[in-house]
Amino acid sequence: MNNPCEQSSLHSIGQAIDILTTLLQRPLDSIRLPLTEARGKVLAADLAARLDVPRWDNSAMDGYALNSADPDPANPWLPVAGCQAAGDPPSTLQPGHCMQIFTGAVLPAGADTVIPVENCRTNTGQVFFENWQPGQNIRRQGEETRAGQPLLAQGTRLDARHIGLLASQGYAEVPVYRPLRIGILSSGNELRDPGTPLDDGQIYDTNSFLLTSLLQGWGFAVTCYPRMRDELAAVSQQLAIAAGEQDVLISSGGVSVGAADHMKTAVQQHGQISLWRVAIQPGKPLAFGSIGKTPWIGLPGNPGASLVTALVIARPALLAAQGQMDVAAKTLPVQATFTQTRKRVREQYLHARLEACAHGLQARLHPKQSSAMLANCSWADGMLIVPGHTSVSAGDTLQFVPFSSLL
Numbered sequence: 431m432n433n434p435c436e437q438s439s440l441h442s443i444g445q446a447i448d449i450l451t452t453l454l455q456r457p458l459d460s461i462r463l464p465l466t467e468a469r470g471k472v473l474a475a476d477l478a479a480r481l482d483v484p485r486w487d488n489s490a491m492d493g494y495a496l497n498s499a500d501p502d503p504a505n506p507w508l509p510v511a512g513c514q515a516a517g518d519p520p521s522t523l524q525p526g527h528c529m530q531i532f533t534g535a536v537l538p539a540g541a542d543t544v545i546p547v548e549n550c551r552t553n554t555g556q557v558f559f560e561n562w563q564p565g566q567n568i569r570r571q572g573e574e575t576r577a578g579q580p581l582l583a584q585g586t587r588l589d590a591r592h593i594g595l596l597a598s599q600g601y602a603e604v605p606v607y608r609p610l611r612i613g614i615l616s617s618g619n620e621l622r623d624p625g626t627p628l629d630d631g632q633i634y635d636t637n638s639f640l641l642t643s644l645l646q647g648w649g650f651a652v653t654c655y656p657r658m659r660d661e662l663a664a665v666s667q668q669l670a671i672a673a674g675e676q677d678v679l680i681s682s683g684g685v686s687v688g689a690a691d692h693m694k695t696a697v698q699q700h701g702q703i704s705l706w707r708v709a710i711q712p713g714k715p716l717a718f719g720s721i722g723k724t725p726w727i728g729l730p731g732n733p734g735a736s737l738v739t740a741l742v743i744a745r746p747a748l749l750a751a752q753g754q755m756d757v758a759a760k761t762l763p764v765q766a767t768f769t770q771t772r773k774r775v776r777e778q779y780l781h782a783r784l785e786a787c788a789h790g791l792q793a794r795l796h797p798k799q800s801s802a803m804l805a806n807c808s809w810a811d812g813m814l815i816v817p818g819h820t821s822v823s824a825g826d827t828l829q830f831v832p833f834s835s836l837l
């Protein structure tokens with residue numbers, strides 16, 4: 431392979447995702463975790479329903495259960511015989527009677543209808559029913575799932591919905607893939623920790639916190655290494671140590687062309703660069719490679735570029751490596767509210783808010799789009815995508831990717 435650092439052309443975003451996905455591929459270990467620790471983890475096996483849910487026909491309302499054939503049109507009042515509450519064992523409705531019943535209670539044998547209490551008039555132990563239909567307000571046994579049916583597929587990243595569903599089926603623990611260990615490395619003489627005073631020329635380390643938070647949110651086991659000074663020996667030594675301890679390394683900064691940008695040189699001392707520079711704005715200097723056998727992702731230092739490349743390129747490849755199916759970003763068509771005549775080589779990701787318009791949704795751009803900023807993306811709902819080599823006129827339809835689908 432040619433030295434990627436000498437290639438003048440830019441890789442497409444699709445190529446970059448494919449190359450990174452291949453680079454990150456590895457066998458995954460499966461572990462069992464209690465439900466309370468499973469959020470954000472990826473299911474390592476197909477899981478089947480263990481129970482019929484509901485387990486029996488039961489009431490969807492607080493009210494009265496009856497047999498719809500019982501009310502006599504000449505004297506529609508039915509005497510009340512007993513009460514069926516949630517948690518009570520199954521019971522039987524006496525013919526010609528109704529029974530008080532609560533939401534979730536097992537439907538008594540012989541009953542086929544529940545009338546909500548709002549539609550019932552009671553008088554001295556008898557009930558008269560208004561505006562009702564036979565068969566109303568029954569939740570049928572197995573209408574949600576039948577025991578043995580597929581419940582959740584291997585490769586599902588578990589969120590609160592799935593955890594709730596698993597609990598409803600009695601799963602106390604689940605098989606998930608052991609989270610990949612990801613090491614975060616940042617470099618820069620100018621960087622200081624938040625909470626400490628700044629001297630002239632110094633700024634707060636933003637990317638260590640940004641990336642740690644991002645990756646923890648995706649369910650990875652994250653270690654943030656001490657920041658490195660912009661010195662080749664320091665960067666090289668730290669990379670080698672971290673590579674021995676982690677499944678993947680992600681660095682930010684030092685991948686551009688500045689004399690103090692040592693990251694790529696340090697990687698080459700221990701391994702190789704497999705890609706450098708992608709047709710994405712922001713984030714062009716993105717690089718990938720390996721340090722020994724450990725894959726390395728070199729994100730650009732500008733915080734906005736670090737974020738966008740992590741979301742657009744690293745995210746699908748990392749989640750696929752974690753065993754997740756369906757990693758593609760979900761986009762929606764929206765209208766542009768601006769005109770941009772200049773056709774750019776790089777695909778642009780512009781921070782924007784969604785607004786309702788006559789034809790659906792339109793995207794309003796943040797007035798500042800610099801990759802050195804995070805106030806713009808913190809304001810935005812997501813990113814409007816302008817493909818490379820494309821001009822934009824107000825009213826054009828473009829794809830929009832919400833941050834909520836990526837974070």
Ligand SMILES: Nc1nc2c(c(=O)[nH]1)N[C@H]1C(S)=C(S)[C@@H](COP(=O)(O)OP(=O)(O)OC[C@H]3O[C@@H](n4cnc5c(N)ncnc54)[C@H](O)[C@@H]3O)O[C@H]1N2
Nearest residue numbers: 616618635636637638683684685686691714730731732735
């Ligand atoms: N002559 C050129 N200069 C630059 C080019 C270029 O093509 N030719 N590309 C620009 C682009 S695009 C980007 S993006 C940046 C990326 O540069 P590096 O990845 O080498 O990053 P650094 O130079 O180390 O830092 C850039 C910028 O980001 C700040 N930074 C870095 N790390 C952090 C951190 N952890 N927390 C907060 N801020 C951080 C750093 O202070 C710089 O301001 O290069 C352009 N230059």
Ligand code: MOO
Nearest residue numbers: 712713714735801
């Ligand atoms: O890739 Mo850089 O962020 O465009 O400034």
